[in-house]
Amino acid sequence: MPDQPTRRQIISAAALGAASLAVPSLSAAQSGQDVPLDHIEKQLASPLSPEAKKLLTESLKGVQTAASDRLKTKLPENSEPCFNYSVTPVKAKVKK
C-alpha cells in the first residue's frame, strides 16, 4: 500500500468501514471522454453541490485507472461468476 493512498485504496485495501466505492461509468472513462457528470446528475432529485461535483470528478478519474487495471487480470474462458440461479419448485396444481 502506498504511503499516501487514495480514498478508494483506503476503503478497499485497509477494509475501513463497510467498504465501498463508487465505480462510475467505465465506458466514458475508458474512452477518454469528459466525465459524465450531467448524465449522473440527471438521475438525482436535485443538482449536486459544487463540492460533490468536484469529488465525483475525482472519483471518476480514479475509476479510469481501476478500469484499465481490471483488464490486466485475465479470466479463464468459460469461468462462471460465483453465484448460481436456483429454481424454486412449486406444488403442481394437477397430479402428473
Place this chain on the structure above:
Amino acid sequence: MIGPYSSIREMTSALKKREVSSVELTEMYLKRLKTLGHEHNAVAELTEELALKQAKAADATEAKSPLHGIPYGAKDLYATKDIPTRWGSPGHADQVFPYNATSIDHLEAAGAVLVAKLEMIELAGGGNYNVANASRMGPCLSAWDKKLWAGGSSSGSGAATALGCVGFSLGSETSGSIVCPSAFNGATGFRPTYGRVSRHGAMALCWTLDKLGPICRSADDCGLVLEAISGYDVKDGSSLKEKLSLRATGPKPKIGLVKETFKDSKAEVCEKAYHGALDALRKLGYETVEIAYPDLPYNAAIDIIVGAEGASAHENFIRGDRFQKLQDVNQVAGFAAALEIRAVDYLWAMRIRTEALRANEVWEKCDCIFTPSFYHKAISAELPFDQTWVNMGGDNGPSNLLGWPAIAFPIGFEDGAPIGGQIIAPALREDTCLRVAKDFQRVTDFHLKHPVP
C-alpha cells in the same frame, strides 16, 4: 463484584445467585450510555423503556440462556420494532420498521435486554466516506482517546463495548466493519462465516458480502453471543443450514503467517506486539507456518461488488430528495457515481470471486491465519482519512471476499491506544477462531485493560 466491564459469564453467575438484578445492570449501563456513550457519540437511540421492561421480565423468569438479563446494544442497522433505525444517516432520521431483525428476535428469545441502538457510519460507509464525521451524531470517538476515531462502520458498537456502556454489542461487516472498530477500541469482535447469522432485518449494503456478528470484551463473550444469534432463517436465503459448533477438540490448529506481513512497513510497535502475541501462542503449543495467497485482485473485486450492490440496495434513496442530506459529501459523490457501474464490471468481479476460491489451498498448510488487524493504533477523528490513513496495513487477502470467519482482539498498545490482531479461519470454522483467541486471552491481559474515563 459486578461492574461495567464484567464478562457475560460473571454477570450470568451473579444474576443466578441474585447478587445483582437485570434491572440493576440495565440501570448501570443506561447511566453510562447517557454520559460516556454520548460523550463519545456512540449512541444512536436509548431504548430505556423497552430495556427496563425486558430487564424486569428477565428478573421475574428462569434463565433461558447465558444471555438472560444481560443488557446489550445493537448497531443502528438492525431493525428494531417501533424504535427508530436510522442507519447512521441524517437522510433516514424518521425511519422506523414494524418488525425486528432476526438477530434481535433471537436475543429477545434468549432473554437479553436491548439498552441502546449504537451509532454507525452512515449507510455503513457505502459511498466511499473520507471523514470520521460521516455519521448522524458526529464522529464516534475511540474509547481510549477522544482525539482518535472509534473506527467504522460499527463505530458505536466498538466504542460503547470498550467503554463498559453495554454488556455486549452487535455489529456488522461487509469488509472490515467489525475488525476495524474492535482494533481501534481494544474490543474483541467476531465476524462469522458469511451466512452464519441471518441478515434479515439488517440494512443491506452488499447482499453477497454482509455479515452480522458480535463485538464484546472477550472471545468467550463473543462465542456466547454468536451461539445465540446464528442459525438458518427462512427469511434469509443465504443463511446456512450447517449448525454452529464452537466446541473445538483435537490437536492445536496450525497457524499460518502471511508472507507479506510488515513488508516495507514502518510499524515497529505493532510488529513487536505481533511477534509478542506469536510468542505467547507458540508457548501454548501452537505451530506456525508461512503461507501466501494466490496473487489476485481481491480488493478490486470487493470494490466493484460493494459499489454495485450498494447502489442497487440504496437506489431509491440515492434518486430521492433526501440523498444530499448525507453527512459526508464524499458519500454523496460515491453513491451517485456507483449508479453507473456496468454489469460487465460487476460480473468480472464475481468471476474473480470464483477464481479466488483457489485461496482455499492455504488450508492445506494451516488451520487458521494470524495477521495484525492494522499496523497502527486508531487514526485522528478530526483529519480526513486520505491524510491520516498511512501505512496502516491490514488483511488484504481474500477472507471477506470468500466469507471466511475472523476474530479480532487486542494484542498491545501504541502510545496508550490499543492495537489488534485477528485469527482468520476457513469457512464454517468459527470454532478454530474462538479456540485460538480464547487460549491467547487465557494467558494475556490486553482484553482486560480498560480506558480510564
